Amino acid sequence: MTYGHILAALLTGFTLPIPAAAPADPFFSYDRPASYEVRTERVQVPLRDGGHLACDLHRPAAGGRFPVIVYDYTAYDQLETLGRAAAWFVARGYNAAVCNARGSGDSPGHLDPFSAQEQRDNYDLIEWLAAQPWSTGRVGQTGVSYGGHSSLLVAVNKPPHLAAIIPVDGISDWYENTIYRGGIYSARIRDWQRATAPDTLTTYAQHPLYDDFWRERSVKARWKDLDVPVLEIAGWYDRYRQAMVDNFRARPGNVWLVAGPWQHGWPAGQPADIGNGPYLAWWDRWLAGRRDAPLPAAKVTSYESGAGSGWKSWSTWPPPGARRERLGLGGDGTLTPRPGAPAVRRFAVNTDEAPATPDERLTFQTRPYGSDLVLTGEITAEVRAAFTATDGNIAVVAEDVSPDGTATRITQGWLKAGHRFGHTRAVPVRPGKTYDLTIRTWPTHYRLASGHSLRITVSSDDYPEIDSDAPAGHVDLRLGRGGTGITLTTWAEPR
Secondary structure, eight states: OHHHHHHHEEEEOOOOOOOOOOOSHHHHHHHOOOOOOEEEEEEEEEEETSSSEEEEEESSSSSOOEEEEEEEEEEESOOOHHHHHHHHHHHTTTTTEEEOOOTTTTSSOOOTTTHHHHHHHHHHHHHHHHHSEEEEEEEEEEETTTTHHHHHHHHHHHTTTTTEEEEOOOOHIIIIIIIITEEEOOGGGGGHHHOOOHHHHHHHTTTOOOOOOHHTBBSSSGGGGGGEEEEEETTSSSHHHHHHHHHHHHOTEEEEEHHHHHHOOOOOOOOTTOSHHHHHHHHHTTTSSSSSOOOSSSSSEEEEEEOOEEEEEEESSOOOTTTEEEEEEOTTSSSSSOOOOEEEEEEEEESSOOOOGGGEEEEEOOOOOOEEEEEEEOOEEEEEEEESSSSEEEEEEEEEEEETTTTEEEEEEEEEEETTTTTTSOOOTTTTTTEEEEEEOOEEEEEEHHHHHEEEEEEETTTTTTTTOSSEEEEEEEESSSOEEEEEEEEOOOO
């Protein structure tokens, strides 16, 4: 079972919208006919240390030189399946290499996901492909999840012949996006670890704080080196949407963002599938030098989910005109711009690996909205809390509540109190002292329909998104004026 299948099987609380047409932008409808038959061979790509990578090489059945796409560089033994998908591009004049990372499939060695060694191997792969007599020397790389992470990580290593990338559901930081969410280990990832890289069950647990081990596996730590053209394909129902948005905001000059109503995986076969057109347009522009191949008409192309109206195009993210709206959490369970008198509400904490029971969570809800509310970015929670234990976790979940009471999860965020000043060091928590904690939720582009309400839940557990490892005890949440609040990022159509 692949990482994507594991995540899709475990994903809960989301409802996908009905299928919709692709964006009204020539970039997404771009096409040209197939011109070549495809021939395939298994090759061993030599590496600088004497090792090699097992790759399936798919080439046009014709003489001459063609650009190269590393169609996926992954730890999953799926070369045949990936090769069938890559053939569509080979038929249009590209060489495509599908490769197993060191220690996976038929590539010998030890698998250490996203390590410096794996990045060096990827660098060597790109430079070897560029030097072959059937190559023009221009190489691009794509991939989903593991392959998306790999394409971003090799890009910041700056191999001379890497011309452009298309990461799908890629990271900005392996620690923050996947393993330690807000400093709390993600229970969800352990199935993937056991199936794919069991040694990481030990090594990752040995690095609970952010250190050089994680910087080695980070794009964020080297954003200044992410300077090739990047087309990010993200899903608003995917765990890496925060990473993809952060990469775009860090490098808006050379990164374009397409975010659709997709769960983890390729958009193909999901609602609002964009087809192969935009991928071909991107490779034709940056690898084949076809100046008639369009770029996206806007830097951000985003699908409005929930009760949304489909695709939107903007110059930046959050979109121009977005505004911040603060709501306070009231002692009576309300969520309003005027939260009322100061109050304290307590919830219990235990370490059972099960959803929190009612006395282990607090909920706060707006009145039904009289018009649609469009969320276009993060919901930030400014939590004021005291703990009876020497540490604690805070989980914040935002939900869309319909008139019949049905709740749909929109987004969520987490923080370990001892990591309130960052993940490089743990700072003690003194029982009984009130602390100010800022929790970022994953960004969203979501329309809350008129008549619906927004509900915020605060607890110490959100299993399996995070481990249920908070010390047993209680949390006192400061509410009302001067207490805990949330800030929405909202947008309205210009009049």
